[in-house]
Amino acid sequence: MTMCHWIEPSRRVSTAAEALLEWHRREELPAYVVLLDDALTILDEGVPLEDARAMTDRIEDAAIRFQDPFLELLLSTGQDLTPEQKQQFVDNLMSKQEEFEEDRLARSDSEYREDLEERFDKQLSRYLGPLTAEQTDRVTAGVAEMTRLDRFWLEDRRFWIADLSVFLLEAEPDWPDQVRALIAGRDDALLPAYREGIDHNGEVILQLSRDVLIARTDKQDRKLRNRLQSLRDDLAALADARR
Template structure:
């Protein structure tokens, strides 16, 4: 149930918005994240205080351990574009991005477990209800699309992310994006079913019967939650996107190359500053 583009955006959001906004977003995240969590569950004053205490080591770990790895990922991309980009380099970078996500997931579960002990049964019930409601909302929004709308949304998403790094794309590059978006297989129905299965499993775990904490720690690695067709479709789409990136990067003009290198250098410098 992993989506490369979504994960990359989540993990690397700290350096997708430009240098000045990276520091602001990251330094405000310890304030924003509790607010986001409270959109799922109402915490009392003592629980909010405990949440703040739990966040301190979590962000310390993230700054010290993970931020340098993000900088390394950017460094790997900088090296890759010094020569003709090959699919092996992009595949390795994608793998490292996903591994970063897995580590972040694991740490967030470990961090959230102590707070889950403190929630009342009523809070847990409402938390699960909100999860299921949000899944239903996503289902209605995503599955109403026909194939043409799905392809159009895929095209716009790919184009937007490429423009963020390289600026305006040429007609030939846009044609490549359009071809890729048309070849991508729909995965939204399987994604929703996977999310529903996750919600149900989490609901059972949070009944907090004996051994629930160990089961919670392993929930993000539950292969049984991933439908075989979903996983194969995800792999197919990932491969398409990786080959698109190779083609776009190898067809970039001087202006696009300068913008890309400037963006990457700014992101890496800002991340190194935050890590230190």
């Protein structure tokens, strides 16, 4: 491969990445600022349940909006990979899959829930500081209500990797469209029990998080507001810098 052959694809990927970042700064950063303003208002109003649920939906919508342009960037990158690089990519995915299966499926139910409790404590403490005994008990109670989904997730991930591998390695002319269709249909392909578990756990997490927020101390409230306000101001500055 000549230097010119290498430079042109790299420029294409670089241009696509710059376009994605510019779109994100122009369209999404201002939306994040509004989201954080509304989050602070929700705290002022006592964390009403429906407002908290609507906030969760808006965060999910933001993630979905980012998915399509990011996928296009990945596909643009994939078009420049050699067969050997595609094979290495697939091998890495499967190696990580096997690592996940060995590590996560070996856990007992009690170990699974202990891991979840630690994750909740870590995430909530980042914004609130150390949790109180009342808040910790609420996390424990919430985790006990959750459906164990790691086996479903790993099975779904393995099937997805298998389909993706076929598209990448066979490299039909329309393989990017095949990948787009695979991504678009992924939710519909979920087993009903998996989908129900996701919905159930989502509601449990919403209620758990809301209860922890309602039970926050004055010190936790100050820390939380400072963290949210600081993040809001940083995002606003980034958005304004691109105008």
